[in-house]
Amino acid sequence: MDISHLREEYTQAGLNRDNLDENPFAQFELWFQQAEQAQLPEPNSMSLATADADGVPSLRTVLLKYFDDSGFVFFTNYSSNKSKDITSNPQVAIMFPWIPLERQVIVRGRAEKISTAESLKYFTSRPEGSQLGAWVSHQSSVITGRKVLEMKLEEMKRKFKEGKIPLPDFWGGYRVVPEKIEFWQGRPSRLHDRFLYTRLPSNNWQIERLAP
Structure with missing residues (x-):
């Protein structure tokens, strides 16, 4: 082209x-x-x-x-x-x-x-979703599909449902x-x-x- x-x-x-x-x-x-x-x-x-x-x-x-x-x-x-x-x-x-x-x-x-x-x-100062996202993604690593991220996100929501999300x-x-x-x-x-x-x-x- x-x-x-x-x-x-x-x-x-x-x-x-x-x-x-x-x-x-x-x-x-x-x-x-x-x-x-x-x-x-x-x-x-x-x-x-x-x-x-x-x-x-x-x-x-x-x-x-x-x-x-x-x-x-x-x-x-x-x-x-x-x-x-x-x-x-x-x-x-x-x-x-x-x-x-x-x-x-x-x-x-x-x-x-x-x-x-x-x-x-x-x-x-980040929104809660962004804080959880930092915990979810092992950036640049190979994953089998988006479902892995979604399952990990739900896990982190349960883990940190009480209190502040740590760094x-x-x-x-x-x-x-x-x-x-x-x-x-x-x-x-x-x-x-x-x-x-x-x-x-x-x-x-x-x-x-x-x-x-």
Whole structure:
């Protein structure tokens, strides 16, 4: 199937150095707020790229749950394939594809587990169904059918019908601590605006324009 005819001209906006915040997290917050205001579906969805000890890459979509000047946090099963990759090779990349705004943000850095206290704080804020789901799914493992999940869910409902649902010891968060953050804005004729923030040893950020 030849789809080479599919083409869009990006004309919504430009990105100038003078308009960039010196702090990439502040710049990200601004763009994130604009993505929310534009009512993009799940603006916190991000592609997470990992590689195992042999360098074999994997890619999946996860949800950003909070961010600050320390990094970008998501949650998962610590027995999942992504967690196994991170254990052997903590270098990861994440990307926010805000295509309706002709924008994307790419973050490269190191993933590290957050504290149990941080994971517990988020876990207790989840709906009950999501809390039970964390107990039910041994993520990435092979199962014989959906019935297995449904039976396990009923088991967990019975087990935790009295009192609060505890945090599983195999579930929690990772923080992606960035070394580089790129802001990409589509422009006409494929001459896109790209600015790369690179963390310096002083923890300040160097900002450079990249060729499209």
